[in-house]
Amino acid sequence: MDIKQAIKERHSVRKYKEDPIPEELVNRLGELIRECNAESGLHIQLILEDPGCFDTLLAHYGWFRGVRNYIAIVGEESLPDMEELGGYYGEKVVIEAQRMGLNTCWVAGTFSRGKCKAEVAPGEKLICVIAIGYGEETGTKHKSKPLSKLCDVPEEEMPVWFRNGLRAALMAPTAMNQQKFRISLEEGEPVITAGRGAMTRIDLGIVKYNFEAASGHKCR
Ligand SMILES: Cc1cc2nc3c(=O)[nH]c(=O)nc-3n(C[C@H](O)[C@H](O)[C@H](O)COP(=O)(O)O)c2cc1C
Numbered sequence: 246m247d248i249k250q251a252i253k254e255r256h257s258v259r260k261y262k263e264d265p266i267p268e269e270l271v272n273r274l275g276e277l278i279r280e281c282n283a284e285s286g287l288h289i290q291l292i293l294e295d296p297g298c299f300d301t302l303l304a305h306y307g308w309f310r311g312v313r314n315y316i317a318i319v320g321e322e323s324l325p326d327m328e329e330l331g332g333y334y335g336e337k338v339v340i341e342a343q344r345m346g347l348n349t350c351w352v353a354g355t356f357s358r359g360k361c362k363a364e365v366a367p368g369e370k371l372i373c374v375i376a377i378g379y380g381e382e383t384g385t386k387h388k389s390k391p392l393s394k395l396c397d398v399p400e401e402e403m404p405v406w407f408r409n410g411l412r413a414a415l416m417a418p419t420a421m422n423q424q425k426f427r428i429s430l431e432e433g434e435p436v437i438t439a440g441r442g443a444m445t446r447i448d449l450g451i452v453k454y455n456f457e458a459a460s461g462h463k464c465r
Contacts, residue, residue, distance in 0.1 A: 248458045251343040252413045256384025258348035261311035264379045266293065270345050277341055278316070281334040287327075288319040289334060290363045291377075297360040299376065307355030309376065315356075316349075316375040317363030329439075331372040332450025336417070339375060340458065348380035351418050351451070353444055372447065387422050389415045396428045403430075410435060410460030417455040420444035426452050436465045 246254070266274075271293065278289050292298070292315050299312035318335045320327040339349045353373035365371050392400075396411055403411070407430060414428060414437070425440030426449060435456060439449035453464045 246344045248340060248344070249409070249413065251340050252416050252455055252459060254383070255339065255343045255349070255416070255418075256386060257350040257418060258380035258382060258384045259307065259309045259312075259350055259376070260381040261313070261348070261376070261378040262381055263311065263313075266314055266347065266378060270347065273345065274316075274338065274342065277338055281337060285330045285334050286321065286324055287330055287334055288321070288364070288366070288369060289331075289338070290317045290319060292317060292362050295362050298356050298362065298374065301357040301360070303355045303357070307352075309350075309352075309355060311381070312376040312378065314376070314378045315352075315361075316377055317361060318372040318374065319363055319365055319369050320372060322368055322370050326446070326450075327370070328372055328444075328446035329450040329453075332447040332452075333454045334450075335373075335375055335447075336451040336454040337458075339418075340454070342377055346379075347377055348383065350376045351420075351447075352376055353420060353447065386416075387418075390424045395424060395426065398428075398430045406460045406462055407435060410456035410462060410464075413455040413459030414452045417448075417452045419448040419451065423448070428452075428456070431465075434465055435460070435462055 296313045318331040425445045429436050439445040
């Protein structure tokens with residue numbers, strides 16, 4: 246499955262089967278996470294067979310069932326743009342997981358920070374987690390804001406690569422599906438900015454990853 250297809254097929258999945266993630270995929274995910282950490286300075290971790298982190302009222306309230314594996318997005322608080330980096334590299338892992346036939350859900354609120362088994366060293370912060378595994382279902386397409394609210398480039402002026410990036414950006418997961426971002430084209434370069442509010446910096450990184458992966462153009 247190519248990246249654009251994986252971006253299209255990815256939806257948040259909150260109910261998981263008991264099937265473990267096969268060793269081969271665990272190794273591939275581990276390798277990818279090592280590469281992401283080396284490139285970004287983050288401390289992303291794959292935690293397997295730990296149902297406790299999602300065994301809380303909050304998680305049940307959020308309709309999570311059967312989550313036993315998750316990816317913890319952890320970063321040094323002094324890293325510039327730590328939350329944006331967490332979003333960017335987390336989404337890279339999410340899209341690769343989708344290509345491997347796995348399902349995911351970004352989670353910043355409805356899990357137990359106290360029971361999370363990730364290693365968080367002094368000076369580091371647990372930004373959020375991503376549930377991962379074989380879903381009971383594949384999820385559904387989210388509603389999107391009208392294009393005019395997210396992008397100010399007239400459709401007839403969009404280069405093909407920009408249109409591809411934009412499509413993928415609209416498919417990106419954002420906290421509470423808030424889609425608080427704007428995409429523009431400045432001197433031929435794509436620029437994505439975040440609106441105000443909680444978690445918009447994580448969302449920004451996620452949206453930038455989707456745009457870049459589908460368009461082949463680096464965002465500012
Ligand atoms: C940073 C972030 C935090 C999120 N936190 C939660 C959460 O705490 N609980 C939850 O059920 N979903 C959470 N989500 C999932 C969003 O609700 C979901 O991505 C959005 O509604 C769009 O749906 P989709 O992922 O199926 O495209 C989060 C998503 C992101 C990007």
